[in-house]
Amino acid sequence: MRTDRLAPWAAYCIVGIGMLIMLAPFYFMFVFATHSRTEIFSLPPPMWFGNDFLNNLAILTKKIPFWRNLGWSLYVALASTALTLLFCAMGGYAFALFEFRHKKIFFGLVMGTMLLPSFMNMIPTFMIMDLLGWIDEPRALYIPGAASAFGIFLMRQFCASAIPRELVEAARMDGCSELGIFARIVLPLLKPALGTLGLITFIASWNNFIGPLVVMRSPDMYTLPLALRSLQSPVDTEWGALMAGSAIATLPLIVLFVLSSRQLISGLTTGAVK
Amino acid sequence: MKLPRLSPRQTPYVLLLPFVALFVVFGLFPLAFSLFLAFQTWEPTSGLGAMSFVGADNFLFALQDEWFWKSLKNTGWLALVSGVPQHLVALPLAAFIHASFKRLRNGVVGAYFMPYITSTVAIAILFSSLFSTDYGLINVGLQLIRELPLLGALVPAQPVDWLNDPDYIKPAIATLVFWRYVGFNVVLYLAAMQTIPRDLYEAARMDGAGRLQQFFYITLPSLKPMIYFGVTLSVVGGLQLFEEAFILTQGRGGSDQAGMTTAVYLYRMAFDFNDFGAASAMSWLLFIVVGLLTWLTNRAFRPSKA
Numbered sequence: 150m151r152t153d154r155l156a157p158w159a160a161y162c163i164v165g166i167g168m169l170i171m172l173a174p175f176y177f178m179f180v181f182a183t184h185s186r187t188e189i190f191s192l193p194p195p196m197w198f199g200n201d202f203l204n205n206l207a208i209l210t211k212k213i214p215f216w217r218n219l220g221w222s223l224y225v226a227l228a229s230t231a232l233t234l235l236f237c238a239m240g241g242y243a244f245a246l247f248e249f250r251h252k253k254i255f256f257g258l259v260m261g262t263m264l265l266p267s268f269m270n271m272i273p274t275f276m277i278m279d280l281l282g283w284i285d286e287p288r289a290l291y292i293p294g295a296a297s298a299f300g301i302f303l304m305r306q307f308c309a310s311a312i313p314r315e316l317v318e319a320a321r322m323d324g325c326s327e328l329g330i331f332a333r334i335v336l337p338l339l340k341p342a343l344g345t346l347g348l349i350t351f352i353a354s355w356n357n358f359i360g361p362l363v364v365m366r367s368p369d370m371y372t373l374p375l376a377l378r379s380l381q382s383p384v385d386t387e388w389g390a391l392m393a394g395s396a397i398a399t400l401p402l403i404v405l406f407v408l409s410s411r412q413l414i415s416g417l418t419t420g421a422v423k
Numbered sequence: 424m425k426l427p428r429l430s431p432r433q434t435p436y437v438l439l440l441p442f443v444a445l446f447v448v449f450g451l452f453p454l455a456f457s458l459f460l461a462f463q464t465w466e467p468t469s470g471l472g473a474m475s476f477v478g479a480d481n482f483l484f485a486l487q488d489e490w491f492w493k494s495l496k497n498t499g500w501l502a503l504v505s506g507v508p509q510h511l512v513a514l515p516l517a518a519f520i521h522a523s524f525k526r527l528r529n530g531v532v533g534a535y536f537m538p539y540i541t542s543t544v545a546i547a548i549l550f551s552s553l554f555s556t557d558y559g560l561i562n563v564g565l566q567l568i569r570e571l572p573l574l575g576a577l578v579p580a581q582p583v584d585w586l587n588d589p590d591y592i593k594p595a596i597a598t599l600v601f602w603r604y605v606g607f608n609v610v611l612y613l614a615a616m617q618t619i620p621r622d623l624y625e626a627a628r629m630d631g632a633g634r635l636q637q638f639f640y641i642t643l644p645s646l647k648p649m650i651y652f653g654v655t656l657s658v659v660g661g662l663q664l665f666e667e668a669f670i671l672t673q674g675r676g677g678s679d680q681a682g683m684t685t686a687v688y689l690y691r692m693a694f695d696f697n698d699f700g701a702a703s704a705m706s707w708l709l710f711i712v713v714g715l716l717t718w719l720t721n722r723a724f725r726p727s728k729a
Contacts, residue, residue, distance in 0.1 A: 273453035296445035
């Protein structure tokens with residue numbers, strides 16, 4: 150029975166150390182963001198915040214159009230979230246509450262693409278965007294993203310459980326148009342799920358690297374991840390500036406996550422848990 | 424504003440129209456196009472007219488390409504070394520959290536999950552500074568261990584050139600991948616543990632089973648479907664590894680291509696070496712590998728029926 154008494158303490162220690170390991174890199178990202186390159190790589194390395202943040206920011210904005218890149222990241226993430234929410238809510242509602250021909254096959258097809266590895270689309274997507282003349286155009290990022298199989302899945306699940314058929318029928322009897330039903334009844338009921346999908350889409354777009362890597366060619370059009378990675382160089386990386394940029398790119402995510410971690414976690418694992 | 428009147432029969436088609444249009448153009452068409460490309464040779468500079476059919480040449484080229492095989496080996500190694508420990512660590516961790524954390528649980532789970540939602544690029548950049556040879560934090564840490572009596576013998580005697588030494592680049596990438604995804608698995612297992620009926624544990628305790636026995640005889644067997652699911656996700660995810668390897672090797676695959684995953688290689692094949700046909704063929708070959716391994720994992724972990 151000794152193990153039984155020991156177990157909770159051992160558990161607290163192990164879980165605690167694990168948490169430190171998970172959080173330490175974030176801590177150092179913010180600490181390094183406030184130190185110059187020479188300080189970061191001195192012995193002992195900095196463990197507490199310094200006062201070079203503004204210097205780092207100055208180097209950063211001199212080397213790359215940082216605020217412009219941040220603007221594109223924000224613009225693409227917002228546009229992609231808006232489109233995804235609208236199209237996936239419409240599609241999910243259609244799949245959940247209507248019957249139409251080949252519905253099952255079609256839904257299966259959509260779900261099948263959810264499992265498709267991301268590298269499969271890399272090359273043809275570049276060629277299609279080239280063909281459309283969308284290279285260096287932000288819409289090359291947010292328009293394809295709006296056809297999210299995951300979004301359709303999430304919305305269909307939620308519609309099936311949260312929208313009573315009787316309510317839709319009753320509105321129809323009262324003479325409400327079909328689009329009116331969608332706008333006035335379905336959308337308001339979908340609010341919690343829209344919140345979750347919105348968060349997930351925003352974060353995915355903000356972090357997206359492969360997409361912009363393939364279609365954004367000029368540094369003026371880079372989104373943040375691309376811009377940051379362009380600062381990496383084999384010989385002369387401005388680490389302080391790079392850390393400051395990474396910290397600024399990471400901060401909004403940490404804030405979003407702290408505010409909504411439960412909703413986000415359950416949204417991101419829905420497919421798995423059900 | 425006057426909206427057009429739709430009948431309930433037409434409505435689903437109208438509702439699905441925008442999604443389907445995008446799905447066909449940007450989801451299905453690229454797939455078909457990539458299959459078509461895999462059988463073509465094409466010089467991107469000379470326009471689309473310059474494509475010509477070459478049969479299975481691209482596939483044969485890929486299969487005879489030393490770098491392609493090397494990238495597959497790297498990918499397999501990384502998937503295994505970053506994937507298996509994730510589950511070996513996530514399972515007991517989830518069990519600890521499940522048993523001992525009640526009020527703090529959300530905070531704890533949040534901390535473990537955070538790496539999963541933050542930008543891979545920002546994180547990989549940070550890790551490349553941690554892994555740097557001179558005074559990178561990881562080497563400084565190893566230096567401290569080196570001075571300890573017994574443990575010191577276990578770590579390399581010289582500062583490790585993590586990102587440039589072909590022997591160390593893969594462990595560096597695997598560390599980053601492990602750190603990023605272990606929390607996701609913790610969440611999966613915690614969710615599954617919550618569905619195990621409490622009276623099972625009570626009955627076991629009555630019979631005198633300790634915590635360890637409860638873990639091995641109740642928790643683990645009940646989690647089997649989730650373990651199957653989680654391992655499949657790791658296998659599929661591990662074989663697609665791109666960003667972590669791309670950033671840590673500065674987009675080139677590392678010295679001696681030791682950190683080049685297949686996804687990185689096919690990106691380079693297309694965008695550095697301008698061979699879109701061969702790159703497409705490689706993506707289909709990798710896709711077949713992913714499919715096969717998913718099927719194998721499926722067979723290995725599915726509870727056998729009959």
